[in-house]
Amino acid sequence: MDRASASSSKGILPALGEEWIDVWPIQLTAPDPTVERLAGVLSPEEGARMSRFHFDHLKRSYLLSTGALRVLLGRYLGTDPLLIRFQLGQKGKPRVSGQRLCFNASHSGSLALFAFTMGCELGIDVEQIRPLVDMNEIAERFFCAEEAAELLSIPDGERCHAFFLCWTRKEAYLKAIGEGLSAPLNQFQVTLRPEATCRFLHLWNDPLAAQEWNLHNLEPAPGYAAALAYRGLRRRVRVFPVLVPEVLLDGARNPLWPTM
Secondary structure, three states: OEEOOEOOOOOOOOOOOOOEEEEEEEEOOOOHHHHHHHHOOOOHHHHHHHHOOOOHHHHHHHHHHHHHHHHHHHHHHOOOHHHOOEEEOOOOOEEEOOOOEEEEEEEEOOEEEEEEEEOOOEEEEEEEOOOOOOHHHHHHHHOOHHHHHHHHOOOHHHHHHHHHHHHHHHHHHHHHOOOHHHOOHHHEEEOOOOOOOOOEEEEOOEHHHHOOEEEEEEOOOOOEEEEEEEEOOOOEEEEOOOEOHHHHHHHHHOOOOOEO
C-alpha cells in the first residue's frame, strides 16, 4: 500500500488505471463559508434529503460528505461536480451514470473515507474506535463463532481495536457486493488481530471463494479503523493525507493540496 503525497497542478486528478485504488480521508468539519460553498454542488434531491435530518450536526455531516464526494468525482472526471448524475445498480448501490469510474464512501465520527477505482466494484468502511459496553454481546450476535471466540481471547486493552478491525472488514465486503447490513455478518470470516495479515479466511464457508477477494487494512487517521474490499486481481492502494473541505475545494491553488 502506498501513502500518497502528490496531484496534478491544475487540481484535476490523473486518470485512474485499473491497477490503482485511491483512498481519500476528508475531515467532516468546516467553517460556515466552506459549508455554503459545498451546499452549492448538491443536487435538489440531495438538498431535500439533507433537510429531512432533524439535527443540525447530521445535516452538516451529510452536506460535507456528499459535497466532498461530488468534488472528488468532478476532479477525476474533469467536470463540474454539480453536473454529475448517479444511477442505482441492481442492489441499489450508486454509481456515476455512463462512467467506468467506481466509488464507495463511508463516514464515522468526524471523518469521511472515499475510495475510487476503474471497472471494479469495491467497498470501504471506517469506524471511530470507541468503547462499547455491549461489545462482546454484539460480537456473539453478529460475528461468526470463530471470530467471536478469537475476540474474547484478546486482552481487554486490545479487544476494542480488534472488534472494529473485524467490523470494518466485514462491512467493507458487504458494501462491495452491494448488500450492506441486510446480509448476515456471520457467514464469512476475516482476520481481526492487529498483528495478523488482513484477509478473508472463508466466504460462506468456502475458503476457495475467499481467495478471489482482496482485503486491505487502512489507517486513515489516529483513532479510526478502516478496511477496503474488492474482487479480482490485487490493486495498488494509494491513501492520501486527511484533507479539510476548504483545501479540497481550493485544490492545487492551496499549498496543502496533496500532490502525486
